[in-house]
Amino acid sequence: VREEAERYASVAVPVPVRREFTYTLGAELPDRPSLGSRVRVPFGARKVVGTIVGWEESPPEIAAKPIESVLPGGPVLDPAMLSLTKFVADYYLCSWGEAIEAALPPRGAATPRARREARRLAGARSDSLPGRAVAMRRALEAIPADGSGVAVHALTPAERRKIPALVGLGLVEVVEGIDRATPVLPERAGTPIEARPGPAPSAAQAAVLETLLPAVREGAYRAFLLYGATGSGKTEVYLRAAAECLRAGRSVLYLVPEIGLTPLLVSRIAERFSGTLAVLHSGLGRTERARTWDAVRRGERRFVVGARSAVFAPLTELGLVVVDEEQDGSYKQDERPRYHGRDVAVVRAREAGAVVLLGSATPSLESFQHARSGRYTLLALGGRFEERPLAKVRIVDMRKEYREVGEVRPLSREMIRALRECLGEEGQALVLRNRRGWAPSLYCPSCGNRISCTRCSLALTWHRSAGLLRCHACGLERPHPGACPTCHHDELREIGAGTEKVEDSLREALPGARIERMDRDTVRGRGAHEALLRRFDRGEIDVLVGTQMIAKGHDFPNVTLVGVLTADQSLGLPDFRAGERTFQLLTQVAGRAGRGSRPGRVVIQAFDPAHPILRDAASQDYETFFDREIAYRRVLRYPPLSALVQIVVEDERDARAATWAASIAAALRAEEQGRLLLTGPSPAPIERLRGRYRHQILVRSAGRMRLVGAVDRALRAVEGAVPRTAIVVDVDPTSVL
DNA sequence: AGCACGCCGACT
C-alpha cells in the first residue's frame, strides 16, 4: 500500500525550463522507485526520460499524468549526485534536468541503430549452460544475475553476438527502453591500490606531502593550491596523494584539461594504478564511455582520470579530487550548463568531505586569491628539478625593428639570429604565433574596405594553403575575391601574419631546416596532434611553429629556444582577463625552453615591449603579476574581487535584441537594492555573430549567491516578455567577449 | 528544447 504522502513524484526533465514537473506513480508500477531513478514520462506531445528528484504530498494545479515506466537498473544518481546536480542547476541557472543530463554519459543518437543498442538485458539466470560454450558463458557473466539488467551497449561486440542464443535458451531477456543505467554491484575485493610505487620524492615534494598526506588520511574537506613551475614535479605529488587516498579506502577523482589528457600521462598513471583506474575522455566513443562509466558506478574502478565532465563520475566514498592545470580555460563548458569543472570539483569535494588539490604553475587569480585569504592552503613546490636556471628572456621592440628595417616582417633580425644559433647548436625551437591562417585580414588600399564575414562583425582570415577566406567565429568559408568587392580595385593587401605566413618566413630564413606547423588546420583528426608532437620529440623536426597548442603537451628536453611573435596581441582584447591570459600563455610557453641539460632562451616580439604584463612574464614572476592584476580587478570590480554574470541577448534584428536587453536590465535594476553593479546593456565586443546581433549586460556584486539569486529572479520576471532562446547567461564567465 | 497551434503566400 502506497503512502499517501508519496503519491506524487517530482521529476526533472531535460528541457531548459527551470522547474520540475509532478507525476503520479501510477498503480501499475511494480515498486516504489527510489530517488534518482530514471523514468519515462509523457511531456507535452512527446515522451522524455527524466529523473525522480523528490516526492510531493499534494497534486499540482494541472492534473498530474502518470509515470509511464521506470527504467530498469535502479537509481542512476545517488543522493550526493542529486545534490551536486541541483547545485549546478541553481548556480549556473539551468534546469535540474539539464544539469543531470550533463552529469550522465552522453546518450546515443536517436537513430534506429542507436535505439537498438539502447536496449537492456535483464533477468540473466546463471547455471545450466553446456560446459563447452565458453563465449556464451562469458557473455552471460557480463550480465548481472540479480535481474537488475545491463545496457546492451555496455557489452563487448563478442558478448553482444551471443545475445540471440542466450535469449533462445531463455537465460536472458531483452528489455526495451532508452537507458544508461546499470546496477550498483558490491565493491570487488582485492583491487590493487598501487601496482608499482613511483620514484622517491624530492625534498620539495616531500615537504609538500608532509602537509598534504595527513589531510588526505584525515578524510575531511580541505582545499589546497599546489603552486609549482612546469617541471617541478606536481604530477608526482598528485599520484602520491592518490595512493594515500586509495590506501585509506576512498576513491580518487583526477581532472585534467581537455588537451592535457595525453597518452603519456595516462600511461604513467595506468602503470601505477592499473587495477583500479578508469579513464574518461571524449575520444572514447559512446560504447566504451558507457562501459567505463558503469564500471565506476559499480565500484570496480576507484580512480577516475578525465576532463571536465568527469567531475560527475559516479564515484562513491570520494576522498581526493585533483584538478591539474586548474587555470585552464577548457574547464569551463561553453554550452549549457555553462559550469566550471574546477569550481564544481571544489563543491563536490566539500559535499563529500574530501580533499581537493588544485595545481598550477600560473594559478588563476581566483585560486591564488583564495590561497592568500586562507580559504585554500598554499603548497609551494619550489623551483625546478635540479635547480636549473630559468630561461633567459629577451623582448624585441617591433616598432624599433620596423623603423630600422623599413618594412613589416613577421620575424625580427634578432629572432632569426637566435633561431640560427639554436639550430647551429643542434637544438630545437618552438615558435608561438597565436593566430592561424596566412593573413588575419585583407584590406583594400583603394577604398579602405576590410573583407569581413557576412554573418559576424569580424574580419575574414586568409588561409592560403586552403585557398579560402575563413571566419574564425562562425566557420564561414569563401573563395578569395581577387578584387575588392566594393570598389573592384584589383589588389587586396594582406594585414598581419598568421601561422601559415610565419611558417613560410621561417623556411625562407632557415633554408634546409625541418619546419612544421601545428594549429587546428594541420592537426584535425584524433591523434594527429600527438603524432606531430611525437615526431618533434624524436628530433625529426627542427622548428615547430604553431598556436597555443604548442605551449601545452609534454616536455621537450632538446628545445633551447622559444620564440613568441606579436606577444602583446591578446593584451589589446576588450576582456578583463586579457592580461591574465597573456601572462599564462607566455609563462607556459617560456617554460618549454631549456628543460634538458642545456640552458633555454626565449625571444618575445612585441609592439609594446614595456607592457608590465610582458615584463612579468619575461621575469616569470607570478606574484608580481598577481599583485598588479588583483589591484586592477579590485579597482574595476572584476573577479575574483566581485562575482560576475554575463548576460548576452541575441537576435537577427538588432533593435529587438536591444529592447529585450533593456527590459532585462530594468528587471535587474528592480532587483538590485543598491548591491548590484550593472554595466550595459551595450553592444557586445563581437556585435554580430552568426547573423545575430548581440547586446551584453554585465552584472557584478560582492556576494556570488546574492548575485545569482538576483539574476535568477530578474530572468523569471521577464519570462514571456523576452524569448528564452535569445538569452545566454554565463555565471563566472572566463571571458566577456 | 521540442512540438502543436495558428495565421498569411505560391501551388495541385
Next chain:
DNA sequence: GTCGGCGTGCTC
C-alpha cells in the same frame, strides 16, 4: 481553394 512558412506558447 490547400500546403506550409515559422512566430508564440506550453509542457505536470
